Amino acid sequence: MTTNGGKENWVSGRRLKDLVQWQTVSGQPIVVHDVTLIPQSRALIVRLPRSLWVWNRPTAVRVEQHGQVKRLPISDLTRRSQLGLFAVGVAMGAIVGFVQFARSPRNP
Amino acid sequence: MIEEATNTYITRAPEREQQLASMLGRILSAAQPGAVYSEPVTKGAYTVITASEVSAGGGFGSGVGSTQPAPRQRETASDASQSPAQPVNSSGGGMGGGGGSSGRPVALIIIGTDGVRVRPVVDVTKVALAGVTVLGTVAMLLWRMRAPKKS
Numbered sequence: 001m002t003t004n005g006g007k008e009n010w011v012s013g014r015r016l017k018d019l020v021q022w023q024t025v026s027g028q029p030i031v032v033h034d035v036t037l038i039p040q041s042r043a044l045i046v047r048l049p050r051s052l053w054v055w056n057r058p059t060a061v062r063v064e065q066h067g068q069v070k071r072l073p074i075s076d077l078t079r080r081s082q083l084g085l086f087a088v089g090v091a092m093g094a095i096v097g098f099v100q101f102a103r104s105p106r107n108p
Numbered sequence: 109m110i111e112e113a114t115n116t117y118i119t120r121a122p123e124r125e126q127q128l129a130s131m132l133g134r135i136l137s138a139a140q141p142g143a144v145y146s147e148p149v150t151k152g153a154y155t156v157i158t159a160s161e162v163s164a165g166g167g168f169g170s171g172v173g174s175t176q177p178a179p180r181q182r183e184t185a186s187d188a189s190q191s192p193a194q195p196v197n198s199s200g201g202g203m204g205g206g207g208g209s210s211g212r213p214v215a216l217i218i219i220g221t222d223g224v225r226v227r228p229v230v231d232v233t234k235v236a237l238a239g240v241t242v243l244g245t246v247a248m249l250l251w252r253m254r255a256p257k258k259s
Contacts, residue, residue, distance in 0.1 A: 023139060025139070025140065025141050026141065027140070027141030027142055027144075027145060028141075028142070030145075030148060030157065032148055032150075032155045032219045033155070033219065035219055035224060037157070037217065037219070037224070039141045039144065039145040039157075039159070040141065041140075041141040041144045041145075043138075043139035045136070045139055048167070050132075050167055050168050050169055051132070051165065051166060051167025051168070052132045052135050052136065052165060052166060052167070053163070053164070053165035054135055054136060054138040054139045054162075054163065054164050054165065055161075055162075055163040056138055056139050056140075056141075056143055056144050056161070056162045056163070057144065057161040057162075057214065058141075058144045058145065058159035058160070058161070058214055058215065061159075061217055061224070061226065063224045065223070065224070072217075072224065072226045073226075074159055074214060074215045074217075074226055074228075075215075075228060076161065076214045076215075076228075077228040077229075077230045078212070078214070078229075078230050078231040078234055078235060079161075081230070081235045081238070082234060082235065082238045085235070085238045085239055085241075085242045086238065086242065088242055088246075089241075089242040089245050089246060092242075092245075092246045092249060093245070093246075093249055096249040096250065096252075096253050099253060100253055
């Protein structure tokens with residue numbers, strides 16, 4: 001990390017894609033009995049002048065067994081449920097807002 | 109004494125910044141799959157690997173500053189003491205940093221006699237909290253819609 005030259009030089013020296021990165025990475029194979037697992041994860045890395053933030057989540061596991069390869073996706077049910085509920089809340093808000101607008105006396 | 113300490117701080121600041129920057133570099137290890145997948149745990153015929161969502165962050169900052177007496181202040185000081193103005197410089201520096209990390213299990217990878225299965229892990233508390241929040245918001249909206257307008 002460059003510290004000479006101040007913040008402006010640091011930012012101008014790097015483009016946005018260097019500041020925010022999405023990386024899909026495969027890890028070291030894990031061998032259990034006769035099964036070989038290759039874990040895959042996706043990481044979001046945000047690099048700011050003197051700070052760093054990393055968010056890494058599992059995406060899938062590649063399974064190799066008896067010469068066959070299959071990919072098992074990993075879904076985050078908790079996150080999906082939260083987003084689903086949030087979407088329901090936003091949709092209900094939009095419906096209520098629309099109904100209120102339609103009922104208002106200014107709108108014949 | 110103060111000047112000596114400040115000079116020591118200033119001369120060692122780049123070295124300390126390098127140390128902090130290398131510490132930040134270690135946060136990058138959270139971007140590796142090894143941080144997300146646990147070591148396999150075997151019990152009987154089954155082996156379990158936990159897949160977790162991991163986030164980590166950190167930052168640091170430092171600063172050095174010095175002040176010189178204003179010209180007016182210098183004049184006042186020289187008038188009061190009737191002696192040549194003494195340079196009254198003050199300087200200082202500081203450095204600080206912080207960071208944190210969190211993790212949450214997302215799924216279990218179970219390797220057994222019947223093959224490999226991925227079982228999701230649901231955080232019921234988080235989902236329930238989100239549900240209660242949405243229900244409360246919807247109830248408030250409906251109550252507001254039904255309530256007669258004051259005019």
